[in-house]
Amino acid sequence: MIELKDIEKTYPNGTVALKKVSIKIEKGDFVILSGESGAGKTTLLKIIHGEESPTSGNIFYNGEDVNKIHISNLRRKIGFAYQDFMLIEDRTVVENITLPLQIKGESFRDLSKKSQSALKAMNIEDKTYKLVRELSGGEKQRVSIARALIANPEVLMLDEPTGNLDIDTATEVMKYIEAINEQGATIIMATHHMFDWGTKPKKIIRLKDGRVVKKEYV
């Protein structure tokens, strides 16, 4: 489904973020990118999402070179929950999470149904009409995840999704993400927290100093 071949990324200031990274992700995989801060996890996610371009190497999405796919079409297929949330602070929770559906032109009924379902899944139904700026870090994180998954994307990418959550909420959120994966969505998650949850095997890709140092199923 997603194939990265010999991806290298060097930032203009000379920092080398990724070195010859080659990964193949199949449809329905649950991939965990692990590694310490600065290992290159976020850069890798951003390259897949088309926010950063690799210095060299190729990325294929469903066999097609991503350079040939219109960026907005690619991004509509990939839901992304950001570490720094990327929410519109002066809009309500429901206005934020329904944006991907509005872009697609989904009906009012679908908007209402899907937003209720996503809010319920993230346990933030009582925050529906709250402004994002009034929420705590953990609540913002859940809004960000709700927005990423609301449009049933083919791929769901999460950057440190549990970073701002307490252990109980984090476990709940992870269970929900696994349920989405079981419904067929491909999950790529960057984290340095490893939890013991679920039953489905997960592909762990360990990054260190921009290199893939280990690939394993757990």
Place this chain on the structure above:
Amino acid sequence: MEGWSRKNMYRTFYILRQTGLLIKQSKKIIFVTVLFLIIGMLTLGSTYIVGQKLFQSSLSLKQKVNIHVFFKLDTAENDIKNTIETIKNIYGVKSAELITNEQAKEEFLQIFPQYKDMLESLKRNPLPYTANIELTELTDGDRITEIVKNLPTIDTVVFSGETAKKLDNLIKLIWMLFVAILVVVSAEFAFTTQSSISFLVDFRKTEIKILNLIGADKFFIELPFVLISVLFSFIAWLISLFFLFKINIWSNAIVKDLLPFATIVNNVNMLQVSLGVLILSLAVSIVGSFGPLRGKD
């Protein structure tokens, strides 16, 4: 096809909703932007109104610098009429008006009624036939004077070439200043409008970035800003329209002060002025909103 239309219908609604939210969240910026647009429109509109009136009125001064022709006494009326026709056919003559000696006498007595008895006591009217020649271009005055002077029925020709030259220069100066100021004001207006829109786009740059990241197309991101620009221009135009009509009335006094001897020409087409300002502001706003948006991709 039906599904596609339905999707677009919903998308249109959501775009309008985004526009509404954008307005709601940017009230202060909107106030400043509309204020700047009003100032720009008023500056542009009033420059055009005053400039146009000043120029048109300055043209009326031309009529006050004519060639005055005095016919020889005892010239036959028929010869005088033929001479008038000859003069009318000279290149550069706009019109030639004959004033008979009787008309001249009447005019004289209106100004100097105390000489009535003296004039009545004379056996014959001592005033000659005269003519007023209006010129198409003041610069042709000296050439036409020379031609008329040599006509056999003409006694004297009076024309102030120096005054004509000064007046012609004044009219040219007014025109050049009018055009130059209008260009500067138009450029300033375009810049202010564009800056105001850029300011709004910059204010919402995070939102634009987020929309880009979640897969919004350019249409979805840019249209609310373009709609807002159009709306701002329209609101500013409606407000400035009221003042522009007032300025049109007040400007007569300004022109009278600047050109005291001119006949004030009040023929500015306000419909043209208002539509011109509206079209220019809409064009600048729409084009102006694209530039900064493209920079936020």
